[in-house]
Amino acid sequence: MFIPHTNEEREEMLRDIGVKKIEDLFCDVPQDYRFPKLDLPEPLTEMEAVTHLQELAMANESTRELVCFLGAGAYNHYIPAAVDSLLRRGEFYTAYTPYQPEVSQGTLQAIFEYQSLISALTGMDVCNASHYDGASATAEAGIMAYHHFRGKRTKFVLSPSINPQYRDTFRTYLGGNESLKIVGDQGSNPLLTPDELASQIDDETALVMVQYPDFFGRIFSLSQLAEKTHAAGALFGVVVNPIALGLLTPPGEFGADIVVGEGQPLGIPLSYGGPYLGIFATKQEFVRKIAGRLVGETVDTDGKRGFVLTLTAREQHIRREKATSNICSNQGLMALASTVYMSLLGKQGMHRVAETCYHRAHYAAEKLKQNKKYKVHTSQPFFHEFVVETTQPLSHINAHLLEHGILGGYDLEQDYPSLKNHMLLAVTEMNSKEEIDYLIDVLEEIGNE
Amino acid sequence: MSEPTIYELSSPGRVGVQYPEVGVPLSSLPDELVRKDLPLPELSELDVVRHFTNISHLNYSVDGGFYPLGSCTMKYNPKVNEETARFPGFTLTHPLQPEETVQGNLALMYTLQEWLKEISGFSGVSLQPAAGAHGELAGVLIIRAYHRANGDEKRTKIIIPDSAHGTNPASSVMSGFDVVSAPTDKRGNADLNVLKTLCDDTLAGIMLTNPNTLGLFDENVLEVVKMVHEAGGLVYGDGANMNALLGIVKPGELGIDVMHFNLHKTFSTPHGGGGPGSGPVAVNDKLVDFLPGPLVEIIEEGTDEVPPLFGLVMPPKSIGRMKSFYGHFGIFVRAYTYIAMHGAKGMRSIAEHAVLNANYILSKIKNTYTVPYKRICMHEFVVEGVIRDASGVHALDIAKRLIDYGYHPPTNYFPLIVHEALMIEPTETENKATLDDFSQALIKIAEEAKTQPDLLHTAPHNTPVKRLDEVKAARDLVMCCTIPDK
Numbered sequence: 001m002f003i004p005h006t007n008e009e010r011e012e013m014l015r016d017i018g019v020k021k022i023e024d025l026f027c028d029v030p031q032d033y034r035f036p037k038l039d040l041p042e043p044l045t046e047m048e049a050v051t052h053l054q055e056l057a058m059a060n061e062s063t064r065e066l067v068c069f070l071g072a073g074a075y076n077h078y079i080p081a082a083v084d085s086l087l088r089r090g091e092f093y094t095a096y097t098p099y100q101p102e103v104s105q106g107t108l109q110a111i112f113e114y115q116s117l118i119s120a121l122t123g124m125d126v127c128n129a130s131h132y133d134g135a136s137a138t139a140e141a142g143i144m145a146y147h148h149f150r151g152k153r154t155k156f157v158l159s160p161s162i163n164p165q166y167r168d169t170f171r172t173y174l175g176g177n178e179s180l181k182i183v184g185d186q187g188s189n190p191l192l193t194p195d196e197l198a199s200q201i202d203d204e205t206a207l208v209m210v211q212y213p214d215f216f217g218r219i220f221s222l223s224q225l226a227e228k229t230h231a232a233g234a235l236f237g238v239v240v241n242p243i244a245l246g247l248l249t250p251p252g253e254f255g256a257d258i259v260v261g262e263g264q265p266l267g268i269p270l271s272y273g274g275p276y277l278g279i280f281a282t283k284q285e286f287v288r289k290i291a292g293r294l295v296g297e298t299v300d301t302d303g304k305r306g307f308v309l310t311l312t313a314r315e316q317h318i319r320r321e322k323a324t325s326n327i328c329s330n331q332g333l334m335a336l337a338s339t340v341y342m343s344l345l346g347k348q349g350m351h352r353v354a355e356t357c358y359h360r361a362h363y364a365a366e367k368l369k370q371n372k373k374y375k376v377h378t379s380q381p382f383f384h385e386f387v388v389e390t391t392q393p394l395s396h397i398n399a400h401l402l403e404h405g406i407l408g409g410y411d412l413e414q415d416y417p418s419l420k421n422h423m424l425l426a427v428t429e430m431n432s433k434e435e436i437d438y439l440i441d442v443l444e445e446i447g448n449e
Numbered sequence: 450m451s452e453p454t455i456y457e458l459s460s461p462g463r464v465g466v467q468y469p470e471v472g473v474p475l476s477s478l479p480d481e482l483v484r485k486d487l488p489l490p491e492l493s494e495l496d497v498v499r500h501f502t503n504i505s506h507l508n509y510s511v512d513g514g515f516y517p518l519g520s521c522t523m524k525y526n527p528k529v530n531e532e533t534a535r536f537p538g539f540t541l542t543h544p545l546q547p548e549e550t551v552q553g554n555l556a557l558m559y560t561l562q563e564w565l566k567e568i569s570g571f572s573g574v575s576l577q578p579a580a581g582a583h584g585e586l587a588g589v590l591i592i593r594a595y596h597r598a599n600g601d602e603k604r605t606k607i608i609i610p611d612s613a614h615g616t617n618p619a620s621s622v623m624s625g626f627d628v629v630s631a632p633t634d635k636r637g638n639a640d641l642n643v644l645k646t647l648c649d650d651t652l653a654g655i656m657l658t659n660p661n662t663l664g665l666f667d668e669n670v671l672e673v674v675k676m677v678h679e680a681g682g683l684v685y686g687d688g689a690n691m692n693a694l695l696g697i698v699k700p701g702e703l704g705i706d707v708m709h710f711n712l713h714k715t716f717s718t719p720h721g722g723g724g725p726g727s728g729p730v731a732v733n734d735k736l737v738d739f740l741p742g743p744l745v746e747i748i749e750e751g752t753d754e755v756p757p758l759f760g761l762v763m764p765p766k767s768i769g770r771m772k773s774f775y776g777h778f779g780i781f782v783r784a785y786t787y788i789a790m791h792g793a794k795g796m797r798s799i800a801e802h803a804v805l806n807a808n809y810i811l812s813k814i815k816n817t818y819t820v821p822y823k824r825i826c827m828h829e830f831v832v833e834g835v836i837r838d839a840s841g842v843h844a845l846d847i848a849k850r851l852i853d854y855g856y857h858p859p860t861n862y863f864p865l866i867v868h869e870a871l872m873i874e875p876t877e878t879e880n881k882a883t884l885d886d887f888s889q890a891l892i893k894i895a896e897e898a899k900t901q902p903d904l905l906h907t908a909p910h911n912t913p914v915k916r917l918d919e920v921k922a923a924r925d926l927v928m929c930c931t932i933p934d935k
Contacts, residue, residue, distance in 0.1 A: 003877050004880035005805075009881040010805065012881070013806075014805070016809060017809060017812045018812070019808075022805055025801070025804045025825055026697055028825065030670070030671055030698070030703070033703060035696065035698075035797070036698065036699050038567055038793035039567050040568075040792050040796065043789070044789050045790070046529050050529065053536060053785075054533075054538075056538075056539075056554075056557050057536035059538075060539070061542075061546075061550040062539075062541035062542050063543060064541050068543060072545055073545075073774075076543065082465075082494055082497060084535070085498070086501045089501075089502070090510050090512030091506065091510045092508065093719045094510040094513075094719050095510040095511070095720065095722045096516070096521055096523060096722070097720070097723040099518075099860075100857065101914070102909050102914055102917070103507075103508065103509035103857065103912055104507075104508055105452075105504065105507035106506065106508035107723065109504050109507070110504060112928070112930065113455050115928050116929040117455075119928075120929075121487075129723065130724070132580065132772050133579065133773050134773060135773040136771070163773075165770060165773045165774070168769055169770045169771065171769060172769035172770055175768070176593060176625030219482055247478070247483065248484055249482055249483065249484045249485075250484055271539060271540045271778050272539065272774070273776070274544075274725070274775070274777040274778050275777040294928060296922035296926055297927040297928070298918045298922035298925070300918070301907075306451070308922045321618035325623070326619035328581065328582040328615075331721075333721030333724065336501075336722065339455075340501055343455050343465065344494060344497050346459075346464055346465055346489050346490055346491040347488075348491065351487055352468045353468060356468065356471050356472075360473050366476075398547065407543065410545055429468060429469075432469075432472065433473050436473075
């Protein structure tokens with residue numbers, strides 16, 4: 001199978017090493033603990049393994065069988081066939097981090113192009129080779145801001161409408177340092193506007209962070225908040241949905257210092273939550289503060305263009321305890337997926353997907369609004385998602401939707417106790433008008449019960 | 450000619466994928482929210498496919514050749530893993546679906562948790578961390594949370610041997626600890642005499658890599674564990690080198706308190722050009738309540754006819770979330786497939802042959818290259834990348850010359866405690882002929898170093914690019930391309 005040794009070869013190798021049997025190679029392992037029994041099932045052949053895994057996969061109900069109106073941080077988008085076809089090239093997925101640039105130009109150029117595309121999409125100057133996901137990238141923004149002020153500013157203002165899991169992760173990462181205060185998201189009103197958040201900013205503040213569009217799908221103009229943040233001397237961080245940026249003003253144009261986001265919508269399957277892609281972009285002036293890998297252009301000894309990992313002196317393998325982050329591996333293959341995706345869609349496709357999501361979500365909201373049983377939050381423009389207040393418990397509504405083959409919206413009460421009976425419905429280009437009409441019909445049916 | 454970038458290939462008006470019409474009435478959007486320009490390239494599908502296919506050819510990969518990169522366990526990545534991970538029943542499930550609709554996913558994760566516990570001798574596993582360094586961070590945060598829960602707040606010191614991976618000290622500092630480096634003794638073990646002086650009531654724990662980065666199993670491991678525990682500290686085990694230990698010893702049984710796995714090293718999931726990895730963290734009894742979550746547990750026991758009901762549960766004193774959702778599920782499917790195809794005997798065979806292969810290369814080259822610690826090695830070993838009578842030749846030159854012979858270079862200049870280190874890890878999936886040829890190449894290069902040193906200094910010679918100007922890259926900082934002005 002995967003171990004190629006014949007008995008003869010093994011004997012010959014042991015002889016050359018100078019030991020009698022393979023067990024002799026483990027003489028340094030304490031004898032009482034050596035060769036423990038492992039209680040694992042009998043091994044499967046490839047054929048059996050495929051059947052077994054197929055059974056597990058079939059025990060799920062997937063978005064192939066269910067119509068999906070669930071988002072809340074992971075989005076059901078179409079992935080063109082060419083994306084996975086290229087991802088399956090062994091040259092890409094069986095290589096490691098490009099430490100040897102002469103034999104890694106494929107990976108290096110792909111990352112360089114990824115950096116270019118993300119910078120263009122976000123309107124920022126530079127972008128790293130990725131973090132683990134949107135949540136960890138958000139936490140890394142906090143760490144970068146902390147180091148930027150050399151620990152002298154200790155307050156972090158997070159909008160309550162940042163994805164709750166991102167805020168949790170932020171707290172896990174920064175929890176090691178008890179002198180830090182993470183505020184802004186603990187008030188009674190989760191639906192705070194950017195203006196209301198601004199009152200929390202002071203000269204202790206290192207970072208003000210918001211999501212755009214926010215966790216509830218709302219799109220606010222953020223220029224004023226950016227100005228207030230900068231007036232207090234703090235950094236302004238924005239969590240983005242990259243698909244929305246096919247349509248919306250990029251954060252680089254309204255004063256963002258750090259832009260992070262979940263790259264999953266860019267050609268990466270839902271895959272039950274991972275692996276995804278953590279986007280991290282910033283301004284040129286902060287390039288030496290950025291964590292993770294960066295690829296730069298250079299030339300070889302013949303003057304030919306090539307790419308290398310650059311500014312590596314910031315990283316843990318060189319700086320050890322003085323490094324600002326411990327990040328080692330990133331999401332290389334996922335960054336490649338998003339690079340292929342953005343290249344395929346290009347200028348027109350990215351815009352088309354974004355506007356389709358926008359208009360179809362608004363169509364769904366407007367239609368649902370006509371039913372008085374549902375209060376739809378539409379006072380603010382929104383993207384992908386919108387909040388619906390229901391008269392019945394969401395568990396009841398979602399169970400009913402599931403019976404009709406629909407994956408219903410996200411129950412906001414899980415994260416926001418004050419939002420009882422509030423549902424977050426997501427619409428993407430994958431939801432046809434017919435599917436939306438069907439959802440509205442079933443919701444009406446429930447509403448009339 | 451270098452390969453053009455996607456921006457250089459762009460032509461206005463091209464599109465690589467068609468989408469259906471919007472198909473619903475249009476809604477308005479305030480002008481100030483609409484972007485004025487979207488500077489993305491424009492290509493056809495074939496442009497894109499050909500471009501990425503062409504640049505893929507510029508990569509060295511495990512599929513293409515021998516990749517003895519020490520500390521990275523570049524073993525073969527079975528193709529069947531790529532099939533199973535792509536079953537639509539897995540890839541098309543949303544992470545927030547009701548638990549009753551994803552029982553297949555949860556069963557797989559639960560079983561993987563159980564298998565990893567059995568293989569390592571620990572009592573709890575969280576699959577959430579996304580990579581080795583992420584698992585380490587989780588582990589160190591667990592140590593911190595444990596001491597705090599005991600009101601033991603003066604414990605601020607973490608001991609890290611000087612042979613450790615750079616991620617160890619970086620993770621400790623991120624978690625708010627002070628790092629104290631501990632030396633390695635003459636046999637390549639942690640120096641017990643120095644450790645003794647560091648074990649006091651400010652000790653939070655030690656981060657131990659075993660086998661260590663010299664490729665040696667620490668002969669003092671039981672004494673180290675005892676010493677640290679007696680001082681009230683905890684022992685962190687860096688599981689990056691677990692490929693040497695499968696079925697050989699369970700770290701949990703040695704008294705290690707917390708350890709991370711690298712599914713992308715030990716359990717054959719691909720390295721992906723730098724990720725995604727997966728770094729589950731395992732703990733013993735006293736730390737299970739602190740694990741990052743959620744974890745998968747059985748909510749209702751099954752019967753003969755009905756399978757158990759699985760659900761997601763947050764441990765009571767959890768350090769919190771390390772990331773969104775539950776970890777790199779797609780990687781779990783690959784690791785699960787791999788373990789399912791090996792069973793207990795297969796696991797042990799992996800470690801045995803990984804160690805056999807490393808010792809075999811060592812036996813072939815030990816008279817040519819200086820071996821700093823003359824012992825039987827585990828799955829990897831370190832030699833000095835310097836040649837007697839060839840003083841101008843460095844480890845880097847040897848590494849680059851290996852490329853001319855068709856190999857990926859070993860890890861070089863790590864660990865830091867070996868002069869001009871070359872760290873070689875063949876893995877169990879390489880056959881004897883490959884190991885023979887590679888050893889021969891190393892011996893031949895040592896000869897060339899004396900007779901034709903320039904061959905080494907100018908290497909590699911037949912790669913898509915030659916040695917690159919890293920100083921220029923760091924000075925000019927060109928990190929983006931754009932559409933060229935025509």
